[in-house]
Amino acid sequence: MEYRDWHILQTLFQEQNITRTAELLYISQPALTKRLRQIEKEFGVQIVQRGSRGVHFTPQGEYLAKCADDMLMRLRNIKENVLNMGDEVNGTLRLGVSNYFARYKLPMILKSFKEQYPNVEFKVVTGWSKDVYKSVYNQDVHVGFVRGDYNWTDQKLLLFEESVCVVSRDPISLEDLPSLPRVDYETDPLLRALVDSWWTKHYSQPPLIGMEVDKADTCSEMVASGLGYAILPRVVLIGKEDLHMIELTSETGKPLKRKTWMFYHADSLELQMVKAFVHFMEQIDLQVPE
Secondary structure (H helix, E strand, C coil): CCHHHHHHHHHHHHHCCHHHHHHHHCCCHHHHHHHHHHHHHHHCCCCEEEECCEEEECHHHHHHHHHHHHHHHHHHHHHHHHHHCCCCCCEEEEEEEEHHHHHHCHHHHHHHHHHHCCCEEEEEEEECHHHHHHHHHCCCCCEEEEECCCCCCCEEEEEEEEEEEEEECCCCCHHHHHHCEEEEECCCHHHHHHHHHHHHHHCCCCCEEEEEECCHHHHHHHHHCCCCEEEEEHHHHCCCCCCEEEECECCCCCECEEEEEEEECHHHHHCHHHHHHHHHHHHCCCCCCC
């Protein structure tokens, strides 16, 4: 079995579709089918069955697909360890990054780190914080940047805290919120829980949702156009200081803060590039202006 064969099995198992797998791997469908037949011949078993809705893996095929994950991870770790044997900091640093952090903070961080360590490359995967958390836990990435207080028991670094604000184009009163249209947006479960908890402690009726959008950036633009108020984290509002903002506070009057963390495993510090990156992150200031 060659490296590309394990990669084919892994990708095909994820996609369950020959055409899509071939496109992702940049090979033709006949070439992909030929490799599958050679793998089946090598192991003496049928790996997949074709159907009207794609391919279906046999029990033997499912086993080999799971082995593919382990084999590819072992090969990746071998390459990283070989590169780590010298004193030079190089290799590919795998990062899992929450969507908003990727947009507002990551470019500056990677630019500065690359200036210090030009031989380090990056593989960045973005998504919701809950998915990034899972990626770090499973060691699919070396370092994860997550927003919110997740139960992480390994190494972590608090990067910054930010306020969560009621935002509107014109001044409004918190007492009037239940009767005002809110622009709502899709967000991660921890922020949703924080906002919902604050609302239920202050109001006996649900919010009046006047519009739903998919992203916080879109939401802030709708607010700027006067289409309603929103409840947004401060980092999304950088550059929109002309909007009216009221910080959410607890029952004791303290501002509700949302934390952004960097998570990583202690044993990953054995890699020079991860050790260098963690040290780099410990030196920079990422605080969000209030």
